[in-house]
Amino acid sequence: QVKLQESGPGLVKPSVTLSLTCTVSNYSITSDYYWGWIRQPPGKGLEWIANIYHSGSTYYNSSLQSRVTMSVDTSKNEFSLKLKYVTAADTAVYYCARVDCSDTTCYVDLWGQGTQVTVSS
Amino acid sequence: DIQMTQSPSSVSASVGDRVTITCRASQGLRSWLAWYQQKPGKAPQVLIYSASSVQSGVPSRFSTGASETGFTLTISSLQPEDFGTYYCQQANTFPPILSFGGGTKVEIK
Numbered sequence: 001q002v003k004l005q006e007s008g009p010g011l012v013k014p015s016v017t018l019s020l021t022c023t024v025s026n027y028s029i030t031s032d033y034y035w036g037w038i039r040q041p042p043g044k045g046l047e048w049i050a051n052i053y054h055s056g057s058t059y060y061n062s063s064l065q066s067r068v069t070m071s072v073d074t075s076k077n078e079f080s081l082k083l084k085y086v087t088a089a090d091t092a093v094y095y096c097a098r099v100d101c102s103d104t105t106c107y108v109d110l111w112g113q114g115t116q117v118t119v120s121s
Numbered sequence: 122d123i124q125m126t127q128s129p130s131s132v133s134a135s136v137g138d139r140v141t142i143t144c145r146a147s148q149g150l151r152s153w154l155a156w157y158q159q160k161p162g163k164a165p166q167v168l169i170y171s172a173s174s175v176q177s178g179v180p181s182r183f184s185t186g187a188s189e190t191g192f193t194l195t196i197s198s199l200q201p202e203d204f205g206t207y208y209c210q211q212a213n214t215f216p217p218i219l220s221f222g223g224g225t226k227v228e229i230k
Binding site: 062 | 166216223
């Protein structure tokens with residue numbers, strides 16, 4: 001069974017860089033999928049953050065692009081997110097995801113369970 | 122980036138009712154939408170992607186369509202287990218930039 005598992009600090013202070021990692025189990029990250037991050041602030045909707053391909057090609061939400069970096073480590077079968085200069089507005093559940101892009105669209109076909117990140121001093 | 126406007130933001134309906142959720146895009150779309158269901162405290166799960174591709178295990182009462190007003194997700198006969206929040210999502214195949222609608226909370230009367 002394919003599984004995505006997020007890891008990282010649950011609490012970070014304002015202005016620091018948030019680092020999250022997603023470990024993919026029972027499936028090769030070098031397969032023909034994109035891998036992404038999506039977040040959900042408390043009581044609000046979903047916000048796509050970024051996608052990465054195993055080659056290292058990255059695609060970012062334009063509203064977050066200046067603060068976000070995604071990377072992939074194929075040897076560890078994991079990918080990561082760094083978000084700089086966090087504020088309280090970055091408090092959210094962060095999901096890692098597998099993104100399937102077919103002929104007609106891209107969609108998330110597999111989600112991690114999500115990890116709560118709170119930004120507070 | 123394309124912005125997705127979803128309506129209504131919430132709906133309360135009875136078991137057996139027909140429920141329709143609509144998504145409109147800020148600009149013309151070159152791809153079909155995906156639709157997700159999210160239960161409280163859980164990650165979303167895809168229901169339908171592309172024009173007629175239904176995720177395995179999704180009941181046939183869920184269907185999608187397109188009209189002059191946008192793309193729709195219809196639940197033909199609402200069931201108690203259909204409560205939750207539904208999201209539309211748009212993305213062209215390349216570059217893989219995703220945009221989610223604001224969500225529609227479905228409650229059972």
